[in-house]
Amino acid sequence: FEIARLNPLAFTIICLVVIGLVVLGMIRFAKAKKRSLILFHDRRFVRLLWLVLVFNIAFAAFSNGNAEFMVMIPFVAILIFSYCYTNQSVLLYLSCAMLIWNVPFGLYPYAFTRMHCNERTADLMRLHPEAVYVLMEKPYVENIYLYKYSDEDMPLMYNAHKYDSVMFKEHKAQGREVITDVIGAESPLSRASMVTEIKFRFDGIKKEKIFFRFHFLGIKRELSLL
Numbered sequence: 001f002e003i004a005r006l007n008p009l010a011f012t013i014i015c016l017v018v019i020g021l022v023v024l025g026m027i028r029f030a031k032a033k034k035r036s037l038i039l040f041h042d043r044r045f046v047r048l049l050w051l052v053l054v055f056n057i058a059f060a061a062f063s064n065g066n067a068e069f070m071v072m073i074p075f076v077a078i079l080i081f082s083y084c085y086t087n088q089s090v091l092l093y094l095s096c097a098m099l100i101w102n103v104p105f106g107l108y109p110y111a112f113t114r115m116h117c118n119e120r121t122a123d124l125m126r127l128h129p130e131a132v133y134v135l136m137e138k139p140y141v142e143n144i145y146l147y148k149y150s151d152e153d154m155p156l157m158y159n160a161h162k163y164d165s166v167m168f169k170e171h172k173a174q175g176r177e178v179i180t181d182v183i184g185a186e187s188p189l190s191r192a193s194m195v196t197e198i199k200f201r202f203d204g205i206k207k208e209k210i211f212f213r214f215h216f217l218g219i220k221r222e223l224s225l226l
Helices: 008-031 040-062 070-084 089-112 119-128 137-150 165-171 193-195
Strands: 132-135 156-159 178-180 211-214 219-225
Touching: 008 089, 040 070, 040 178, 070 089, 089 211, 119 132, 119 137, 119 211, 137 156, 165 178
Parallel strands: 132 156, 132 178
Antiparallel strands: 178 219, 211 219
């Protein structure tokens, strides 16, 4: 929803269109007739689809909303609906609503807007491979680094929510530099922010150097040397 700050009017229009399509879809669904599955293999296939749907929802919940499981849910639900109901226009309305919602708030921002500084962080890691990195988005930075530089001189990295004061003291005792983007970091509401908690935010620890600052809407990062 942070994208809405760029153009509140467009956000409002898109929301109204999506809500309208969902309402129309629900009206069509209320009028849809349930189909009788006569053939045994049809009934067995639908039972299998229900099993797949339940397992995908369960695995998505278990993995804190993993996208690989969540992306399957609407497709399996569409297959179940197609087999069980005759009125397919419901799918048209709901599919259009999903498309209109996901393009401006998902596909477009990630394709044409720089919403993170992970690539800059990966480039900095290449210049300082001896340091220890404590990062808010460690998997993304790691993937970028591997893509650009393979695993040559791969520095030591930690997820911010898995790093604590004991580890910090150990690294400093070893004479290691610690570089982090946790201090003063802000993130918009997301799946990651809801299921993870950063317990150690380097409070009271003096910064030796600030490499760069990044700020975009609700995202704020500051890569600092400690």
